[in-house]
Amino acid sequence: MSIIERAVKLLDPNEPPNSKPSAPGTLDPIARAFTDGVERFGLPEAGELEALLEPSGFAVESKTKVKSARITNRTIRTLSIDRDQLRRQGIITPEGERTPNAERFRRIKRQILANVANSKTGPRANLVLVSSALAGEGKTFCAINLAISIALEVDRTVLLVDADVAKPTIPQALGVKAEHGLMDVLDRGIDLADVLCATDIGKLTLLPAGTAHQHATELLASDAMRMLLRELAERYNNRIIIFDSPPLLAASEADVLASQMGQIVMVVEAGKTSEAVLRAALGRIESSNVVGLVLNKTEGSGMEYDYGEYGYGAK
Numbered sequence: 001m002s003i004i005e006r007a008v009k010l011l012d013p014n015e016p017p018n019s020k021p022s023a024p025g026t027l028d029p030i031a032r033a034f035t036d037g038v039e040r041f042g043l044p045e046a047g048e049l050e051a052l053l054e055p056s057g058f059a060v061e062s063k064t065k066v067k068s069a070r071i072t073n074r075t076i077r078t079l080s081i082d083r084d085q086l087r088r089q090g091i092i093t094p095e096g097e098r099t100p101n102a103e104r105f106r107r108i109k110r111q112i113l114a115n116v117a118n119s120k121t122g123p124r125a126n127l128v129l130v131s132s133a134l135a136g137e138g139k140t141f142c143a144i145n146l147a148i149s150i151a152l153e154v155d156r157t158v159l160l161v162d163a164d165v166a167k168p169t170i171p172q173a174l175g176v177k178a179e180h181g182l183m184d185v186l187d188r189g190i191d192l193a194d195v196l197c198a199t200d201i202g203k204l205t206l207l208p209a210g211t212a213h214q215h216a217t218e219l220l221a222s223d224a225m226r227m228l229l230r231e232l233a234e235r236y237n238n239r240i241i242i243f244d245s246p247p248l249l250a251a252s253e254a255d256v257l258a259s260q261m262g263q264i265v266m267v268v269e270a271g272k273t274s275e276a277v278l279r280a281a282l283g284r285i286e287s288s289n290v291v292g293l294v295l296n297k298t299e300g301s302g303m304e305y306d307y308g309e310y311g312y313g314a315k
Contacts (some may be wrong), residue, residue: 082175124262131245133281138296143244168209181210
């Protein structure tokens, strides 16, 4: 059964769905940001630098070279995620409440992590794009839930990238503020360390979208973006990078992002996304990289997942 046929079964409400070490002399960008005293948005939290390096480090080469620096203990600022706001939106929290959504995303992440471990989707299996055909289908909701769920793993850390650069919504959903991000790294050569945001969810780091840019598609297709993705994908093999993408039929940035990912998760809305719309969206990307279809906003259970060759999870 093809992925389209599986999707159609999901969409029919009357039919049930069947580490590489850092190079010598370089310092992790998050470590550099903390060591250089860069202020993070949000409420202050005291802590030892070493305690944050292990769960949240990323090392990349940006337009500004990473300089060697001595790591010292400091009080740092991190983004404080609003747990009450997460609960109001139905997003899982790191405190481990056993909610239906928490269980569903545990099932979703298992196949994604298995693909990373087995390299079934190639060397960039840890680059995971979450997208949808149209706006409002719940892709951001799913991306955040997936990122937090993976952050609860013992042996994994997560970078959540707000790649919906025209209409970024992740900071709002998390109850935080962030000004600079991915677009500023690509366009202005700002060091990645200066825009990465540590969070008080220990193994979760956020890369905001940054300043809106009229040539966002071209920036995402640039050599600088390819270098960034290569470093993120290859330098640390225990990191999973989750990208919240624009809708495929609404923005050209989504096509460019999808072409550079190892795994793609498609979110479809029950009772809204038609077969024709889904076919059109999948026609814009390499469907072999689509590892799962998430049927969102189903009546009663909230979500359903497609089983089988392209799918994962269960109700």
